[in-house]
Amino acid sequence: MKIRLAIITIACVLAVSVLPVMALDHTNLDENHPLQLQDAYPVSQGEFVVEAGAGFALRHRSSDHAFFPAQFVYGILPNTQMEIGTNLFTGPHDIDEPGKSGDVSIGALYNFNQETLTLPAFALKGSMQFPTGVDSSGIDSELNGIITKSFHRLSLSFNAGYQFIGGHNRDERNGRYKFVFGGGYPVGAPMHTRTILLSDVYLEQASRRGVKKAFGGEIGLRHQLRERLILSVGFGSEFFGPSGRSRFFLNTGLSMGF
């Protein structure tokens, strides 16, 4: 039932994407749009972006769920973006990791420089997650260092993050790390630059002590439908990790700039 809901929503996302709506920088990667990988670049100063999506996760020895992320991004200052967002899950009581259904997160990404032929681009992102969701307690906060370096048209990024878990129980850590590494390549460039093929791998420490780290991989794409409208699709699997890890997950979304 939950997965059916997600599939219907995904179909709606894809249907909306063929309508003549307005659209932005499709090479700019934000977390979960569609992969966990982020690049070191913010949206343009003065730009508003709405990102919304739908997806589902099929899990080992745990209940499956659908999810519906939504995020609002604004280029508030030069090289700085502010974000506010949330993620809704079906079966919200079954979510056993930080980031509960309905938690509101606020964050900011600052880009230090544009990459050159030798220098990578560097960025720092900080965010706070408030316990506004189901079964949520404590404020979580996260710091992420991001590096992006390109080799001709292949653009690679590395994210190193640490999450401070506010409302942790006795058997939970008060913080955990996460590393993501991946990249993007424009399929058909230089003649065609509308579609970026993406891939990443990630390693995430479990919030519960004594539970294995999750190691997963994802593949996806971002396709520029209109000047300010981007469709993103990603899927992946957690190869190793805790017993409740995702066997398969799919994430779709639309990003609209205005």
Place this chain on the structure above:
Amino acid sequence: MLASIPAWSQWVARDKRWPPRGPWMWSLEHELPQLYREFNGIDFGHAHIAETLLRTRDSQLVEKARLQVLDFIFSSPPVPPDESQIAPTFVRMVWEVQKTFHWAHTLHRSLYDLFATDDIVDKETAFRAILKNYLKKPEAITYHPLDHHGKLWAWQESKSFAQKYPKFNTQIWAYHWLQAATYDVQLMGGADVQRKLLQRVIEHYHGYLHNPPTEWKFMPMMAEAAPEFSKRFPEAAAIFDNLHMLHDNLDDVLSSPNLYPNLADKRARILRILPIYLHRNHSPQDRYLEYHIPAEIHEMHRETGLRPPSVQEVLELEPQHEFHKQGHHPQTHGSSHGSH
């Protein structure tokens, strides 16, 4: 390569900016979709030649790149291409120039939007607001008329792109002619009138693409292709003339490997040229004074051979598509036009 340059000297802020907001936004795309697609094609053209010149000196490969640009333009691209994916080496070699181009092209687009909408009656006030917003940023090109025909066209590398690749060069000048000519069409009436007139102007421009006007010996000036716009909005006209000259200067640097054999040399040369265009005040005792047009010299009166027509002259012609395809274009002589 660039490894010989200290890393700190390459450190550059990204500074990407969204166009200024106003009721004019996105009007070009809605009101003049055919022109919108032509401009998307032009965006590809500039980036592709820059990357090609960094990769090769082979004239056959450069000609192949020119034909690819034509294929792209005639594919009527529905979205602006991503220049950082078309020219990744060039963009990362001199981001300082790339953001100057990006901001000036944003000004172009904002003004096309403004003049394409029928919703704004007082265009002059909106124009002032857009221009003010443009000039506030450090990467804005000066609105002072510079000496394009003289000092800015007399460096060691000057004319090298035009001499080595005359077809590609005049194809680029044809883009600039369309960009200029469009403004005068936009001053002739509302969106309906513009749509109708632009069909003929774009047809004329396609004639240039089929047969690049190699008889032109200097880039089209705003005052030639769009005399009315240049008279009413001289600051914008000067900015766009300067922008187009900067494009020519860069193509000259990139096509002079004997003078600038590696990426570090090219970057250093380009970063010596760029400040001339960004320097804003140009008071009489200022830096770069020698690059100004001396008051007594009217740039347009210089001998520059056959010159591009104004858009008015093009619209007065009967539509003669085959005429253009045979490589004959209406021309005027350089000395017959007015001055700044």
